[in-house]
Amino acid sequence: MKKLLSFLFLLGLTFNLSAQIRTDLRLPELNGYKVLKCDFHIHTVFSDGLVWPTVRVDEAYREGLDVIAISDHIEYRPHKDDIKASFNRSYDIAEKYAKGKGVTVIKGSEITRSMPPGHSNALFLSNCDSLDTPNYMDAFRAAKKQKAFIFWNHPGWDAQQPDTTLWWKEHSELFDGGYMHGIEVVNGNDYSPEAHQWCLDKKLTMLGNTDIHAPIQADYDFAKGEHRPMTLVFVRDNSVQGIREALENRRTVVYFQDKIVGEEGYVKELFENSIEILSVDKSEKNVRIVLRNKTDLPFKLKKTAHDINLVYFREYEIKPHGTHAINIKLNNGVKSGNVNFEVTNLLVKPNIGMQYNYPL
Numbered sequence: 001m002k003k004l005l006s007f008l009f010l011l012g013l014t015f016n017l018s019a020q021i022r023t024d025l026r027l028p029e030l031n032g033y034k035v036l037k038c039d040f041h042i043h044t045v046f047s048d049g050l051v052w053p054t055v056r057v058d059e060a061y062r063e064g065l066d067v068i069a070i071s072d073h074i075e076y077r078p079h080k081d082d083i084k085a086s087f088n089r090s091y092d093i094a095e096k097y098a099k100g101k102g103v104t105v106i107k108g109s110e111i112t113r114s115m116p117p118g119h120s121n122a123l124f125l126s127n128c129d130s131l132d133t134p135n136y137m138d139a140f141r142a143a144k145k146q147k148a149f150i151f152w153n154h155p156g157w158d159a160q161q162p163d164t165t166l167w168w169k170e171h172s173e174l175f176d177g178g179y180m181h182g183i184e185v186v187n188g189n190d191y192s193p194e195a196h197q198w199c200l201d202k203k204l205t206m207l208g209n210t211d212i213h214a215p216i217q218a219d220y221d222f223a224k225g226e227h228r229p230m231t232l233v234f235v236r237d238n239s240v241q242g243i244r245e246a247l248e249n250r251r252t253v254v255y256f257q258d259k260i261v262g263e264e265g266y267v268k269e270l271f272e273n274s275i276e277i278l279s280v281d282k283s284e285k286n287v288r289i290v291l292r293n294k295t296d297l298p299f300k301l302k303k304t305a306h307d308i309n310l311v312y313f314r315e316y317e318i319k320p321h322g323t324h325a326i327n328i329k330l331n332n333g334v335k336s337g338n339v340n341f342e343v344t345n346l347l348v349k350p351n352i353g354m355q356y357n358y359p360l
């Protein structure tokens with residue numbers, strides 16, 4: 001009996017040590033594509049982060065992420081006297097550990113310069129060491145030579161742009177020269193409306209990442225339902241090449257703090273795929289629409305200009321996986337019209353939500 005108990009104890013211990021629960025994120029779908037949940041900006045002890053690379057893989061697994069990029073700083077390595085290694089090493093450790101876990105690790109580096117041009121991440125590198133150069137343009141050239149996907153990080157970071165988020169002439173040089181393919185519209189919990197507009201104007205890929213340095217639970221309170229910011233990438237296949245193809249073709253939106261930021265076409269499709277209309281009951285003087293939200297994302301609706309003969313509430317929140325009824329009173333014999341809303345947590349322009357019109 002004693003033996004059996006100790007065997008069961010050991011079994012339990014082994015199980016607890018190895019088993020981790022993966023969160024199944026139920027996010028909106030885009031027709032014809034698979035949605036990958038990605039964080040392309042992550043630090044480890046190999047630069048100024050506080051955790052070993054394998055921990056980043058476990059964190060990503062638990063939170064239901066599909067892809068992470070290890071993007072340690074090239075120019076800033078405060079632990080270098082304790083950890084002496086090539087710039088490729090943090091990726092190598094994470095990639096080896098991630099095998100078979102359903103988390104893809106992308107090799108990257110953060111080119112870490114003063115403003116301008118500030119910080120940029122280069123992804124899909126073959127050799128991070130060649131970015132270690134005194135002149136920043138040489139680092140960008142080395143990244144481009146390796147066909148990296150390069151994006152400008154945290155353009156609104158107040159340590160580098162204290163008053164206004166500016167686009168400098170150096171950014172035009174990088175953009176014109178093919179050294180900038182995207183911008184972080186969200187970094188941590190900071191949303192940059194300027195970056196959102198620049199991405200729309202210049203047809204750059206929108207990214208949202210953690211830039212995590214501490215253990216993830218130090219920055220996000222999962223017990224309160226918080227989630228890390230992430231880039232949702234719409235891929236044809238989930239290979240590294242498939243991820244790159246989607247990033248190059250700007251098939252992304254950003255998911256942060258229960259909001260989506262992106263281009264209107266994608267955002268609208270995501271919304272329409274998230275809401276199922278369960279019933280529409282029409283009578284002489286009323287219409288009752290019952291909706292179901294199929295996702296983990298709430299939708300916040302705010303009434304916009306409409307026919308005053310249609311009377312409905314100003315604000316609605318369609319909670320994750322919840323059903324919700326919208327009652328519309330038809331006054332003065334009106335039989336049809338548009339029920340108009342702004343979905344305030346789906347940002348399609350800087351700080352502006354998507355317009356949605358439902359015809360009765």
Ligand SMILES: [Zn+2]
Nearest residue numbers: 110119153154
């Ligand atoms: Zn940075």
Ligand SMILES: [Zn+2]
Nearest residue numbers: 041043110211
């Ligand atoms: Zn960083």
